[in-house]
Amino acid sequence: MMKTAIVTGGSRGIGAAIVKMLAEEGYNVIINYNRSEEIAKRMKEEFTSKGYSVETFQADVSKREEVKELVEFTIQKFGKIDVLINNAGISQTKLFTDITEEDWNNMLNIDLNSVFHMTQEVVPYMIHEKQGCIINISSIWGMIGASCEVHYSVAKAGVDAMTKSLAKELGPSNIRVNSIAPGIIDTDMNRYLSTEELEQITEEIPLGKIGNTSAIAKCAKWLMEDDYTTGQIISINGGWNIN
Ligand code: NAP
Numbered sequence: 001m002m003k004t005a006i007v008t009g010g011s012r013g014i015g016a017a018i019v020k021m022l023a024e025e026g027y028n029v030i031i032n033y034n035r036s037e038e039i040a041k042r043m044k045e046e047f048t049s050k051g052y053s054v055e056t057f058q059a060d061v062s063k064r065e066e067v068k069e070l071v072e073f074t075i076q077k078f079g080k081i082d083v084l085i086n087n088a089g090i091s092q093t094k095l096f097t098d099i100t101e102e103d104w105n106n107m108l109n110i111d112l113n114s115v116f117h118m119t120q121e122v123v124p125y126m127i128h129e130k131q132g133c134i135i136n137i138s139s140i141w142g143m144i145g146a147s148c149e150v151h152y153s154v155a156k157a158g159v160d161a162m163t164k165s166l167a168k169e170l171g172p173s174n175i176r177v178n179s180i181a182p183g184i185i186d187t188d189m190n191r192y193l194s195t196e197e198l199e200q201i202t203e204e205i206p207l208g209k210i211g212n213t214s215a216i217a218k219c220a221k222w223l224m225e226d227d228y229t230t231g232q233i234i235s236i237n238g239g240w241n242i243n
Pocket of ligand 1: 008009010011012013014015032033034035036037059060061062087088089090091110137138139140181182183184185186187188189190
């Protein structure tokens, strides 16, 4: 029986690269998107024309009701969920003193509470199957903190804490939970940075380059295949942060 995966925020960037990897690996893939309907539909057409099993589902994963619908759709369509990729996220750069109550809540709702909602709705199906793999896309900033991104860093640190705690709780049910904490990856999320800013960042990275989304997808593939890694935060960052 084919395995099934959900990728939240699968319409663009890192999520889209993971969708491609999963489709090529022979998974049924649900591409969750929020606003990028056109892109998601095009992805579905492209993958389906190649013979891959891909569906799309619109849901704002910060909202519990929409998450429930996404999970119900997946179960109705494919009967089980083997892999959950909690990838959807936003970033925002602001001085701490300028962060409003609304900014703070919006960040925690989208980048942290979404992972709570998704994981809580999916885990019962994984427990039923006595197996599962959950991969949370956190960030280097959750590990080391980022100036002018306090709310983002807090949300991502929360995701990493969820990864570790859940790995302990769900290990006996044969469900593995890991985080991939990227450094800087070439996606729309970083389009706001100027050429000078990007050059400055690149100089700080030992491997001397911005990462590609495929590096994150390769790590996700390895985490899906390996059966003895759980509760780990794996930072793919070109050496930007070496402890
Ligand atoms: P991106 O190119 O901006 O894509 C973000 C994706 O998240 C889009 O597919 C978007 O969907 C989706 N999304 C946003 N809010 C959503 C919501 N409420 N419900 C459902 N989907 C939602 O960003 P990216 O760089 O690929 O980032 C992916 C993940 O990696 C994020 O969690 C980010 O924090 C993390 N990360 C990225 C970097 C980096 O340098 N790029 C570094 C560290 C960590 P729609 O377009 O359909 O709305």
